[in-house]
Amino acid sequence: xxxxxxxxxxxxxxxxxxxxxxxxxxxxxxxxxxxxxxxxxxxxxxxxxxxxxxxxxxxxxxxxxxxxxxxxxxxxxxxxxxxxxxxxxxxxxxxxxxxxxxxxxxxxxxxxxxxxxxxxxxxxxxxxxxxxxxxxxxxxxxxxxxxxxxxxxxxxxxxxxxxxxxxxxxxxxxxxxxxxxxxxxxxxxxxxxxxxxxxxxxxxxxxxxxxxxxxxxxxxxxxxxxxxxxxxxxxxxxxxxxxxxxx
Amino acid sequence: xxxxxxxxxxxxxxxxxxxxxxxxxxxxxxxxxxxxxxxxxxxxxxxxxxxxxxxxxxxxxxxxxxxxxxxxxxxxxxxxxxxxxxxxxxxxxxxxxxxxxxxxxxxxxxxxxxxxxxxxxxxxxxxxxxxxxxxxxxxxxxxxxxxxxxxxxxxxxxxxxxxxxxxxxxxxxxxxxxxxxxxxxxxxxxxxxxxxxxxxxxxxxxxxxxxxxxxxxxxxxxxxxxxxxxxxxxxxxxxxxxxxxxxxxxxxxxxxxxxxxxxxxxxxxxxxxxxxxxxxxxxxxxxxxxxxxxxxxxxxxxxxxxxxxxxxxxxxxxxxxxxxxxxxxxxxxxxxxxxxxxxxxxxxxxxxxxxxxxxxxxxxxxxxxxxxxxxxxxxxxxxxxxxxxxxxxxxxxxxxxxxxxxxxxxxxxxxxxxxxxxxxxxxxxxxxxxxxxxxxxxxxxxxxxxxxxxxxxxxxxxxx
Numbered sequence: 198x199x200x201x202x203x204x205x206x207x208x209x210x211x212x213x214x215x216x217x218x219x220x221x222x223x224x225x226x227x228x229x230x231x232x233x234x235x236x237x238x239x240x241x242x243x244x245x246x247x248x249x250x251x252x253x254x255x256x257x258x259x260x261x262x263x264x265x266x267x268x269x270x271x272x273x274x275x276x277x278x279x280x281x282x283x284x285x286x287x288x289x290x291x292x293x294x295x296x297x298x299x300x301x302x303x304x305x306x307x308x309x310x311x312x313x314x315x316x317x318x319x320x321x322x323x324x325x326x327x328x329x330x331x332x333x334x335x336x337x338x339x340x341x342x343x344x345x346x347x348x349x350x351x352x353x354x355x356x357x358x359x360x361x362x363x364x365x366x367x368x369x370x371x372x373x374x375x376x377x378x379x380x381x382x383x384x385x386x387x388x389x390x391x392x393x394x395x396x397x398x399x400x401x402x403x404x405x406x407x408x409x410x411x412x413x414x415x416x417x418x419x420x421x422x423x424x425x426x427x428x429x430x431x432x433x434x435x436x437x438x439x440x441x442x443x444x
Numbered sequence: 445x446x447x448x449x450x451x452x453x454x455x456x457x458x459x460x461x462x463x464x465x466x467x468x469x470x471x472x473x474x475x476x477x478x479x480x481x482x483x484x485x486x487x488x489x490x491x492x493x494x495x496x497x498x499x500x501x502x503x504x505x506x507x508x509x510x511x512x513x514x515x516x517x518x519x520x521x522x523x524x525x526x527x528x529x530x531x532x533x534x535x536x537x538x539x540x541x542x543x544x545x546x547x548x549x550x551x552x553x554x555x556x557x558x559x560x561x562x563x564x565x566x567x568x569x570x571x572x573x574x575x576x577x578x579x580x581x582x583x584x585x586x587x588x589x590x591x592x593x594x595x596x597x598x599x600x601x602x603x604x605x606x607x608x609x610x611x612x613x614x615x616x617x618x619x620x621x622x623x624x625x626x627x628x629x630x631x632x633x634x635x636x637x638x639x640x641x642x643x644x645x646x647x648x649x650x651x652x653x654x655x656x657x658x659x660x661x662x663x664x665x666x667x668x669x670x671x672x673x674x675x676x677x678x679x680x681x682x683x684x685x686x687x688x689x690x691x692x693x694x695x696x697x698x699x700x701x702x703x704x705x706x707x708x709x710x711x712x713x714x715x716x717x718x719x720x721x722x723x724x725x726x727x728x729x730x731x732x733x734x735x736x737x738x739x740x741x742x743x744x745x746x747x748x749x750x751x752x753x754x755x756x757x758x759x760x761x762x763x764x765x766x767x768x769x770x771x772x773x774x775x776x777x778x779x780x781x782x783x784x785x786x787x788x789x790x791x792x793x794x795x796x797x798x799x800x801x802x803x804x805x806x807x808x809x810x811x812x813x814x815x816x817x818x819x820x821x822x823x824x825x826x827x828x829x830x831x832x833x834x835x836x837x838x839x840x841x842x843x844x845x846x847x848x849x850x851x852x853x854x855x856x857x858x859x860x861x862x863x864x865x866x867x868x869x870x871x872x873x874x875x876x877x878x879x880x881x882x883x884x885x886x887x888x889x890x891x892x893x894x895x896x897x898x899x900x901x902x903x904x905x906x907x908x
Contacts, residue, residue: 207897207898209852209858209862211897212862212896212897212898213862213865213866213892213893213896214866214890214892214893215890215893216893216895216896216897216900217893219897220897220900223901223905235897235898235901235905237855237898237901237902237906238855239855240852240853240854240855240858241852241858243849243852245848246845246848246849246852247825248806248825248828249802249828249832249837249841249845250801250802250828250829250831250832250833250837251832251837251845251849252829253829253832253833254845254846254849255849257849257850257852257853257854258849258852258853260853261853261855333805333806333807333808333809334806337807337808337809337811337812338808344809344812345486346486346764346809346812346813347496347812348489348490348492348495348496349496372479375766375809376766376805376807376809378766378767378805379805380804380805380806380807381805383802383804383805384882384883385881385882385883386458386802386882387457387458387461387767387802387803388458388462388882388883388885388886389458389461389462389464389465389771390461390465390767390770390771390803391805392885392886392887393465393468393471393770394766394767394770394805395886395887396886397475397770419890420887422888422890423883423886423887423888423889423890424886424887426887426888427886427887427888
């Protein structure tokens, strides 16, 4: 089989604020034998506008996304939220079949690892106590892990990968899948509730002794990092790609 | 009359939620109380084999009802009339209120006892009747408490969940003459029982809500934990039942599915203490049903939002909603609060409720607990699109979104904006780390890196 080529889709805020998470994603995929290309002209998937009710302004982003990514075998992003946006809301009237194809070949990083690459082991080492934040769009939108509301067998794609990491100590949380309150523009339009939700989520991790909070979405982690740093906490946030690529 | 209602009508969810959050201990208490109910729900539903199949069955039955509503309504009317029930049709809240008023006038009664009915909250019945000199006493304990406090319910199943027992003790002290400082729940409940007993024995007209109306048999079912609907209805000469037209189910056998789902979802109980069937009036007494539209047929015509009418009013979406738990029911400034209220209310008045679909992180927990599988969070997203297109976004937000969309449509302007943004954060952080930035109020900004990933990639990896 010819080696697959993956288009690396890096969310705009990861590109600008958390290049380390993007570099870890790139190196991890390469380590697993994937040919990875980062299309230089990518910007944003358009989700900030769409979630604010301005989906009709996202055609520029949609066109750019199609142009940048249509050619790849798969499109992989270190984000559940942005991938969910592409899966549910990428539109282009002139390119319906291409859009349909792009939607289904776009993967959130951990589910690409478990479902496409079928990773069974990782050469990673991270000897720390880690709390896992279940980002809602990855969990309830892309179903990358089971949800506490449903009566269904438990599973977790990111969790199964973290368990392959040498020395990691995963902490249990009191509320295992409550939203952190980031919510895109919600974080500023509903500042009081957003910050309170973030404080409560962080408190759960602190109470259970986490040294790091990880997850598949840097946006949730950025929100919780803002709260941790304001509180003067030494606990750090880290994207799951950085743990899976560590050591 | 309701001080809180008047105050709320001028403020949006964010403002009211901000006020609620001034007392963090209270927010914690409210959050934990409702989370405890969510946990009770989880525990119970996990004991039911085939829970997810039950939800699916209920969802499909309700879809069938909505697709054939016209026929089921006529079937229900025909069978109800045959049972001796008088059936009334109300196109909107005003007509509903007039019908109730006329029935009271005809009977020569100026006093009525009423059990839980969110529909009458939606219609503003109590206020309307008060203006016409009619006294209404709510007989559900929680509703009686908020009625005495001159507040609307903050939750459709737990109307006074926002009140602590000490506050209830104070209300009872003021209105029902209990000693000051007494907050023992058993004592207060006994006081309410004695107070309401006198009401039940003396009121000739009783109004109840309807949980389920059965087209096949022309009967309806009222679910309560306190038996207050039964006490009111059985002791009165006239029983008026108000129901939204979406409350129908086709056949009596379907009731088993809904009764198993309703209270497990609502409070984690296996079933309501009383699930009472009303079919024919007692000899010499009257039984009325008012079928109320009030915007429901409009919602039915909205393809993206019609299935919100599947709702059986269990309140599970409120208990699980991380925003509801931390903003309180009154912050939604509408009769039905929380996620379900946020997709129902804009149908009634887009301008007034334009804020509600934005009072959510779209986390999706609401859709997962919904016993009739309403895609609540997806409808919240869709309402946002409708409201913006209909002109309900502020000028500032509109301008900001246009600028953002333009910048993100061009790789060159995106890179420039990113680079200059990071430069400002490094060299002039005071432009961002100030109180005009809502992010910065309780959260630090991320440390801006010197280079973006794109810049790193161009330098280290780009081959051509």
